[in-house]
Amino acid sequence: MGAGHSHGTGSVSDGLFVHRHTVVHRLPAETKLVSLVVFVLVVVSTPREQVWAFGAFAVVLAVVVALARLRPGLVLRRMVIEVPFLVFALLLPFVALGERIDLGPVSVSAPGLLGAFNIVAKGTLGVVAAIVLSATTRPRDLVLGLQRLRVPTLLVTIISFMIRYLDVIVDDMRRMRVAREARGFEARHIGHIPVLARSAGALFVRSYERGERVYLAMVSRGFNGALPMLRARVTVAADWAGAAVLPATAGVIAVVAHSLGDLTAVTLGS
Amino acid sequence: MHVPDGFLNVSTSIATGVVSIGVVGYALRRVRAEMTEAAAPLAGLTAAFVFAVQMLNFPVGIGTSGHLMGGALAAALVGPWMAVIVVAVVLAVQALLFADGGITALGSNVLLIGIVTVAVGYAVSRLVVAALPRRALSAAPAAAIGALISVPAAALVFVGLYAVGGATELPLDRLAQYMLGWHTLIGVGEAVITGLTVAAVAATRPDLVHLARGARRTLVVTAPDGTTSTVTSSRSEDVRPATPRVGRRTAAIALVVSLALAGIVSGFASANPDGLEYVAESLGFIDEAQDSAVAGGPLSDYGLRGIDNPYLSTGLAGVIGVLVVVGLGILIARLSLRASDPDPDPEVERIDSSV
Numbered sequence: 001m002g003a004g005h006s007h008g009t010g011s012v013s014d015g016l017f018v019h020r021h022t023v024v025h026r027l028p029a030e031t032k033l034v035s036l037v038v039f040v041l042v043v044v045s046t047p048r049e050q051v052w053a054f055g056a057f058a059v060v061l062a063v064v065v066a067l068a069r070l071r072p073g074l075v076l077r078r079m080v081i082e083v084p085f086l087v088f089a090l091l092l093p094f095v096a097l098g099e100r101i102d103l104g105p106v107s108v109s110a111p112g113l114l115g116a117f118n119i120v121a122k123g124t125l126g127v128v129a130a131i132v133l134s135a136t137t138r139p140r141d142l143v144l145g146l147q148r149l150r151v152p153t154l155l156v157t158i159i160s161f162m163i164r165y166l167d168v169i170v171d172d173m174r175r176m177r178v179a180r181e182a183r184g185f186e187a188r189h190i191g192h193i194p195v196l197a198r199s200a201g202a203l204f205v206r207s208y209e210r211g212e213r214v215y216l217a218m219v220s221r222g223f224n225g226a227l228p229m230l231r232a233r234v235t236v237a238a239d240w241a242g243a244a245v246l247p248a249t250a251g252v253i254a255v256v257a258h259s260l261g262d263l264t265a266v267t268l269g270s
Numbered sequence: 271m272h273v274p275d276g277f278l279n280v281s282t283s284i285a286t287g288v289v290s291i292g293v294v295g296y297a298l299r300r301v302r303a304e305m306t307e308a309a310a311p312l313a314g315l316t317a318a319f320v321f322a323v324q325m326l327n328f329p330v331g332i333g334t335s336g337h338l339m340g341g342a343l344a345a346a347l348v349g350p351w352m353a354v355i356v357v358a359v360v361l362a363v364q365a366l367l368f369a370d371g372g373i374t375a376l377g378s379n380v381l382l383i384g385i386v387t388v389a390v391g392y393a394v395s396r397l398v399v400a401a402l403p404r405r406a407l408s409a410a411p412a413a414a415i416g417a418l419i420s421v422p423a424a425a426l427v428f429v430g431l432y433a434v435g436g437a438t439e440l441p442l443d444r445l446a447q448y449m450l451g452w453h454t455l456i457g458v459g460e461a462v463i464t465g466l467t468v469a470a471v472a473a474t475r476p477d478l479v480h481l482a483r484g485a486r487r488t489l490v491v492t493a494p495d496g497t498t499s500t501v502t503s504s505r506s507e508d509v510r511p512a513t514p515r516v517g518r519r520t521a522a523i524a525l526v527v528s529l530a531l532a533g534i535v536s537g538f539a540s541a542n543p544d545g546l547e548y549v550a551e552s553l554g555f556i557d558e559a560q561d562s563a564v565a566g567g568p569l570s571d572y573g574l575r576g577i578d579n580p581y582l583s584t585g586l587a588g589v590i591g592v593l594v595v596v597g598l599g600i601l602i603a604r605l606s607l608r609a610s611d612p613d614p615d616p617e618v619e620r621i622d623s624s625v
Contacts, residue, residue: 122276161314201470
């Protein structure tokens with residue numbers, strides 16, 4: 001449960017997409033997806049003691065944000081999604097095990113402090129990288145990218161149906177809310193939960209029945225289980241090379257960080 | 271509730287990713303065998319519903335509100351296999367389109383929110399529904415109790431994952447206490463909303479509630495002249511085609527590869543301490559770390575006691591580990607197959623049209 005989701009205004013099924021004409025927007029979705037996953041893996045595997053490395057990752061990512069011409073304010077606003085975990089991170093220094101150090105009036109755990117930094121740094125870099133992907137890639141291109149990455153056809157088809165009908169279902173829900181409010185209802189306390197649950201039940205029946213109607217309509221038009229996908233353009237080696245710049249740079253930073261870490265360990269050991 | 275990047279280490283994230291891909295892949299096979307090409311639109315629309323219903327804020331008092339997670343609800347409405355797919359799709363779309371939930375943590379999130387809540391929620395619901403009268407509305411309390419238990423169960427599995435691959439050492443008992451306490455509260459909310467929602471669906475379209483399928487009754491029609499004819503309830507369990515099987519060859523190859531990895535490759539894996547141990551050592555608190563309860567066991571520290579050759583010892587431990595896991599898997603599969611046999615005793619509904 002926790003805080004409620006809010007996914008901005010406008011069309012829900014557009015995700016976080018921001019329309020621009022930049023080199024990041026033009027890259028095919030599958031290259032950006034692979035690039036994102038490798039980048040985050042590299043960040044997560046970097047030893048946390050090398051604090052500078054995370055600064056370097058942030059600079060590299062900031063360059064990509066600038067290349068994609070995304071406003072910093074926009075990225076910051078969308079980072080709100082991590083706030084619950086920042087709370088957890090802030091608690092870490094107080095509850096983690098290990099050597100205690102004095103920080104002003106309170107005593108905190110040294111590894112806990114490092115752990116809090118670890119979560120904040122890696123979590124933030126991961127969220128910003130994911131924001132860059134979702135802000136520069138249209139949902140339907142993302143589906144196409146998944147298909148080109150050989151994700152099972154059934155799964156890709158389910159995802160594309162979900163994205164296609166998301167706005168319809170959310171609109172259905174909005175109409176029910178308008179209808180409730182037109183009758184003077186506003187959910188204020190626990191006693192109102194049954195009313196909302198009945199709305200949720202009705203929403204399920206409507207969604208499922210819509211699925212049945214969509215299926216029958218599609219079968220009568222020759223649907224055989226897979227949606228035909230048109231290739232917008234062919235992905236060439238240059239696209240992969242372009243998308244590889246981000247994880248490759250991060251990889252160099254991580255290798256340096258790892259070897260510096262080993263060096264420190266040797267020095268400490270001798 | 272979503273795990274972000276950097277919470278669990280890389281090897282744990284990859285391991286949970288592999289498990290999740292396996293389970294979702296199997297669920298896809300089951301669903302395709304059961305409903306052929308209708309699977310895609312129905313699962314897609316259900317996923318859109320789960321996504322939308324998570325945006326519905328329920329008041330929980332003192333000006334705060336919470337939303338549904340939906341694993342147990344989806345399992346009660348569309349059945350466990352489709353529910354796993356639906357929740358996994360929702361999580362993937364949230365991570366890729368809305369940057370919600372970590373990218374490398376997607377496997378862990380699918381395992382916790384998709385697989386564990388659905389499996390626990392559905393198993394508990396089936397047990398409860400078996401004890402209740404055979405009516406469609408019995409699905410509502412059953413789904414509620416399933417939801418109630420599924421949320422703390424997922425929290426416990428998270429604590430387990432954290433114990434294996436947590437990024438920072440925490441006192442596990444306190445983490446477990448905190449997670450269990452908090453998620454028991456969340457589970458109560460989840461249970462109330464899930465039960466009421468299932469009740470609302472069961473009241474209008476009981477045929478859409480997967481959990482209420484056993485409640486469909488045989489119809490007996492008595493004609494004016496006293497002759498009776500029966501219409502048996504068509505339960506989808508009865509028309510379900512044979513369960514798809516993993517081919518013997520595939521299974522054999524998978525077993526050999528696992529055994530080879532565990533038995534041979536593990537011996538050559540890095541002998542250096544892993545990240546956590548390294549941090550612990552370099553910061554000088556490894557002495558404070560307590561070994562787990564099985565530390566004195568025969569397989570502790572991934573080696574066999576009494577065998578001096580380190581490669582042989584680690585390799586054998588790996589092989590035994592793989593065999594134990596495979597054995598447990600087969601046992602669980604057998605038990606769950608037995609549990610899902612259709613109940614041979616449907617009640618009969620009689621309609622007398624002679625008056």
